[in-house]
Amino acid sequence: MRKISDWGNYPVIEAEVNGFDTTEQLKRQLEQPGEVIAFGNGRSYGDASLQHKILLTRRFSKFLSFDATTGELCCQAGVLLAEILDVFVPRGWFLPVTPGTKLITVGGAIAADVHGKNHHVDGSFGQHIQSMEVMRNDGSVVTCSPTENAEFFNVTVGGMGLSGIILNATFRLRKIETAYIKEETVRASNLEEIMDGFEASDNWTYSVAWIDCLAKGDSLGRSILMRGEHASETDLIEQAQRAKPLAAKKGLKLGVPIDFPNFALNPLSMKAFNCAYYNKTRPGTHTNVVDYNSFFYPLDAVDNWNRIYGKRGFTQYQFVIPKEAGREGMRKILTRITESGLGSFLAVLKLFGEQDSFMSFPMAGYTLALDFPISVKAMELFKELDAMVADYGGRLYLAKDSRMDAAMFEKTYPNADEFRQAIAMLNEGETKFASLQSKRIGITG
Ligand SMILES: Cc1cc2nc3c(=O)[nH]c(=O)nc-3n(C[C@H](O)[C@H](O)[C@H](O)COP(=O)(O)OP(=O)(O)OC[C@H]3O[C@@H](n4cnc5c(N)ncnc54)[C@H](O)[C@@H]3O)c2cc1C
Structure with a gap:
């Protein structure tokens, strides 16, 4: 057990914290009883990646492929945006969307569907995802995209880690002439x-x-x-x-x-x-x-x-x-x-x-x-x-x-109820992925 918090240092909790290097290790960890939540780089401010059992994704951070003609990159979800910039800016490529910190993981960028200063032109990070692989509670891996397993894709982008662990994602970088x-x-x-x-x-x-x-x-x-x-x-x-x-x-x-x-x-x-x-x-x-x-x-x-x-x-x-x-x-x-x-x-x-x-x-x-x-x-x-x-x-x-309460969430997110039902269905009666936040705002029990 160790003390852990997200960026706001509120709340601070005691949690069992484990990382993984391979999908087999991750699968074995998901077989253990109890609820878990993915923790990227802890740059969300509150309790979205907190739970008494935490799965750190940072060690799962390899670049898998890159097409230098189209800018299409596939990488594991624990890669930091900063690592992408370090490798690809010198080669003339930039992120399609970036928040105000580069110290976040690709998994965290998708799960929170982060936005940047170009939202009015280019939309959010999730809108650039061409496909991704996600491990579900039973260890199976779903490939999803806006057209393949689209419903699952839609509850994962902006779904705050509640549909499963994002393993990798493919998206296109933007060509640049200078840094x-x-x-x-x-x-x-x-x-x-x-x-x-x-x-x-x-x-x-x-x-x-x-x-x-x-x-x-x-x-x-x-x-x-x-x-x-x-x-x-x-x-x-x-x-x-x-x-x-x-x-x-x-x-x-x-x-x-x-x-x-x-x-x-x-x-x-x-x-x-x-x-x-x-x-x-x-x-x-x-x-x-x-x-x-x-x-x-x-x-x-x-x-x-x-x-x-x-x-x-x-x-x-x-x-x-x-x-x-x-x-x-x-x-x-x-x-x-x-x-x-x-x-x-x-x-x-x-x-x-x-x-x-x-x-x-x-x-x-x-x-x-x-x-x-x-x-x-x-x-x-x-x-x-x-x-x-x-x-x-x-x-x-x-x-x-x-600190938002369940009533505020329900009132202001038009798909709150459908999202709750979708997550309950994915959990098949027994919740696997839950955070302190998902409990507080009533998405998971
Ligand atoms: C200085 C600063 C500036 C920021 N500016 C912006 C901004 O301009 N725009 C913006 O949109 N956000 C901004 N943020 C917020 C930040 O981009 C998001 O909170 C982002 O989700 C943090 O990513 P992380 O990798 O640290 O994930 P964490 O904070 O650890 O987790 C965030 C969520 O993602 C889930 N998650 C993480 N990895 C995975 C995975 N592999 N599979 C499934 N779920 C996963 C977690 O369970 C949790 O629900 C800012 C944060 C800071 C500290």
Whole structure:
């Protein structure tokens, strides 16, 4: 038994933790009595990959095939996105979709159906999966794709590990000329301006905004919009970039050596940080060529940044509300958050495109993600925010969640009931795959 948690360090549990190198080993582990859940790299924030028996997938991490003409890659599910980038960026290929950290596994990317800054153009990670193999509770292996065993495929993409253990997946990488991004940053002085900015950014491949949730009144929603495109060789300015266009820049790695005391994150220190960050970007529009790590993964440059929130841990409240409800809904929810004074150290705003998947989080609308240190007050606030999100027809992201109740899940995920039935059927009466989250929100008993 050992102590284990996901990225938010809340909850922390004692669990029996086992890895596997081969499908035979995995099969033998599934034959043991008791419920289990797959654990990729623990970058979900709450309890989605926690259970008293955990199957670590990281050792199951081989590249199986690559077609250099089409970019089609097949790899085992324990491979990290960072490992794919290390091998394939120098050869001129990039991921079709990437979240704000590259330290997640392919299995975790499929099970949470992760989204990136290009959701409005390219959809979610699961929409790029051409086929995959999944081990079920009885040790049998199902090959599935959008056309083969499609129902099983649909409950596995975004299914949070409850249909089985994803073994491998095939998807297509995107051709790139350089390891750089042509970035444009635009300072927006309030919510209206940032939403106008997003709505005028449809033709950009990547767009995201950092939003200062502590700003109030006329400045409510003041933000920095970042838009980007993969740079071509002719876009590169510096001699060093031109000499090695596909060489990724290795940034300075910083670390957070200890858990921060809880008082370090009081509203004053957060306000000072947010103010400094906002003022770092001058008013107007600025263009720059930056390496892909700085554009996509600024947080990965700080090891263990999650420890900054102290021993009590933290959670991320990420919701989406439909585009029609966006302006009014976002204004009301943001106002409530700023009024609460609980603030958020980091808040990310993004406009999603259409998505019609069975269990995935994205829908055409605005999504906001905010970090909160765990406290009784924050938990009370989340209840209020939940009611607002549900009233506007929105929902919460399971990959970030550690506290939503079953009623909220039922109300906001239209296929919740069908998903529950599908998982019960796959388990044939006896649950094998379950997480603390799936029990809390009533998917498994
Ligand atoms: C700094 C940071 C930024 C992030 N930014 C984004 C973002 O921009 N967009 C976004 O969508 N997400 C984002 N995330 C969330 C993260 O991408 C997801 O939570 C992802 O699922 C984590 O993958 P993991 O490999 O760490 O899996 P874990 O967190 O260990 O597990 C996540 C889920 O996947 C299941 N799972 C893992 N492997 C398998 C497998 N082989 N078979 C079956 N099920 C499996 C687990 O059971 C669990 O339900 C961010 C997280 C962090 C820490």
